[in-house]
Amino acid sequence: MSDIVLELNSVVKRFGENEVLRGVSLQLHRHEVVCLIGASGSGKSTLLRCANLLETIDAGSISLFGQPLQDKRIDPDLVRRHIGMVFQSFNLFPHLSVLENILLGPVNALKRKREDVNEEAMELLERIGLRARANDFPDRLSGGQQQRVAIVRSLAMKPSLLLLDEVTSALDPTLVGEVLDLLRDLAHSGTTMLIATHEMNFARDVAHQVAYLEAGVLVEQGTPASIFSHPQHEATRKFLERVS
Amino acid sequence: MTLDPDVASSDETPNLFTRRRSRVLTGRRGLAAATLSSVLVFGALFAVLFTTSGGATLRADFFSPHQMWLAWTGDPRLGLLAIRDGIFTNIWMFLLSEALVLALGLAIAWIRITQSSVLLPFRIMATAYTDTFRGVPLLLVVMMVGYGLPILNFGFLSRQSPAVYGVMALTLTYSSYVAEVIRAGIFSVPNGQLLAARSLGLTQASTMRLVILPQAIRTVIPPLLNDFISLQKDTALVSILGAVEVTRAAQIFQSTVFNESGLVVAALFFLILTIPMTRYTDHLMARDRARRLVGS
Numbered sequence: 001m002s003d004i005v006l007e008l009n010s011v012v013k014r015f016g017e018n019e020v021l022r023g024v025s026l027q028l029h030r031h032e033v034v035c036l037i038g039a040s041g042s043g044k045s046t047l048l049r050c051a052n053l054l055e056t057i058d059a060g061s062i063s064l065f066g067q068p069l070q071d072k073r074i075d076p077d078l079v080r081r082h083i084g085m086v087f088q089s090f091n092l093f094p095h096l097s098v099l100e101n102i103l104l105g106p107v108n109a110l111k112r113k114r115e116d117v118n119e120e121a122m123e124l125l126e127r128i129g130l131r132a133r134a135n136d137f138p139d140r141l142s143g144g145q146q147q148r149v150a151i152v153r154s155l156a157m158k159p160s161l162l163l164l165d166e167v168t169s170a171l172d173p174t175l176v177g178e179v180l181d182l183l184r185d186l187a188h189s190g191t192t193m194l195i196a197t198h199e200m201n202f203a204r205d206v207a208h209q210v211a212y213l214e215a216g217v218l219v220e221q222g223t224p225a226s227i228f229s230h231p232q233h234e235a236t237r238k239f240l241e242r243v244s
Numbered sequence: 245m246t247l248d249p250d251v252a253s254s255d256e257t258p259n260l261f262t263r264r265r266s267r268v269l270t271g272r273r274g275l276a277a278a279t280l281s282s283v284l285v286f287g288a289l290f291a292v293l294f295t296t297s298g299g300a301t302l303r304a305d306f307f308s309p310h311q312m313w314l315a316w317t318g319d320p321r322l323g324l325l326a327i328r329d330g331i332f333t334n335i336w337m338f339l340l341s342e343a344l345v346l347a348l349g350l351a352i353a354w355i356r357i358t359q360s361s362v363l364l365p366f367r368i369m370a371t372a373y374t375d376t377f378r379g380v381p382l383l384l385v386v387m388m389v390g391y392g393l394p395i396l397n398f399g400f401l402s403r404q405s406p407a408v409y410g411v412m413a414l415t416l417t418y419s420s421y422v423a424e425v426i427r428a429g430i431f432s433v434p435n436g437q438l439l440a441a442r443s444l445g446l447t448q449a450s451t452m453r454l455v456i457l458p459q460a461i462r463t464v465i466p467p468l469l470n471d472f473i474s475l476q477k478d479t480a481l482v483s484i485l486g487a488v489e490v491t492r493a494a495q496i497f498q499s500t501v502f503n504e505s506g507l508v509v510a511a512l513f514f515l516i517l518t519i520p521m522t523r524y525t526d527h528l529m530a531r532d533r534a535r536r537l538v539g540s
Contacts, residue, residue, distance in 0.1 A: 049439075052443060054439060054442065054443065077442075077445050077446070077447050078445070080442060080443055080444070080445040081444075081445030083443070084443070085439075085440075085443035087436060087439065087440065089436050091434075091436040091437060091439065091440035092440075093437065093440070093441075093455055093459075094459065095458045095459050095462065104441075104444065104446070104454065104455075105444035105445060105446065108446055108450050108454060109444055109445035109446050109447075109450070110445070150440075153444075154443070154444070157444060157445065
């Protein structure tokens, strides 16, 4: 199929003796939202980091738009400019204002003119209702606001795909909703996303595909309806019982 | 699950009142106690200084206003250099050294944290450099540079003034300290910052310049200023090369007039120079600490 954005083929990743990913294969199509579920330590974060080359894989292959990322001629910086990533701990740059956080990538990585990006950045802030906070520093914002800024910071790069690594796990329960609402908006407007999450209800609502990882193995994958209502594997069933 | 109730928690009501006699005095009583003890202690010190014969000798030897003025203004007939003529030498020596130290320290720190295999020889040199100059006494470095370079016949390098050799020695030694301070600052920036910057497609160099270093420098400003305070004081060591600076003038005064008041004038010069910076550094550290307490 020509609309495959990201494809992982039998990806293996080891940290020393510890095999964190044991031959994971996964496809992500354009406009598709795939949620990765699984216990902490099952390899979800590692999988996301391998996908944008923050980690190098030990075996298997990953391709983005059909181009093999393990090829020596691939420029990792170019790859990452097409993949947005949002982290559990926000990782906003504390020495830069909210607006400067958003401008940094487009201006310094894409070499776009500041004046051109400025307007787009303000529109993105408008979209998350934080236009008035553009000149504040991140530590003046709540966790939920910071995470929403982190999300639009990666959107400012106009990525082909967004990777989200448990983006609500570090948030106060009262602030989770605003972040998930933003992700729902993005999903409805057709953003391609690979989301590692512990929010099962969110996964059920938003995902086109849900993949269950356990100990570095992709145990099963399917539509939310099939995974949550009729899990095929004993391991998936047990995990879902524990988290519900 | 059952727990032994004795292990789980105590049923006794604890007594929380202090058994110590003295309590910290607060309010008006605290102020009165502080005033009284200060008057007694400082009064006793001044009494010793101004009533005993030893006190009189001490004042005449170290704090004679007349001698201090003579040391400050100098006297060509007696062969005395003026301390006031030396201060600019100290000032330009430390200003120039500080600028060079910052540049060289940053470069060395940067080299030491690179990972490229091509740069390995430079990493080895940078490590050897910091190990060496943190370990060798500055006085020896001053002598090696100041006595050594002139006899080596290295052209331009061998024809400099003692003060310039002093700047070289100070820069060599202090760059190694500052490089380590900056390196520690770089390591103090959370790894998530690096991941976030690289995820935006920033190159390694841009990440360093725009994300890591600005945060690292902010955390190392207080220790950096501490090193600069030391550096300012250590311009005194250049006096052994014969550079006409404050310490040298004071030393000549001392060995000619046999009075220590000139040394006190020199000491006052360094104090006037360093105390504002010391206070400022303390202020920055207090602010930093307050901010971190709020953040936790």
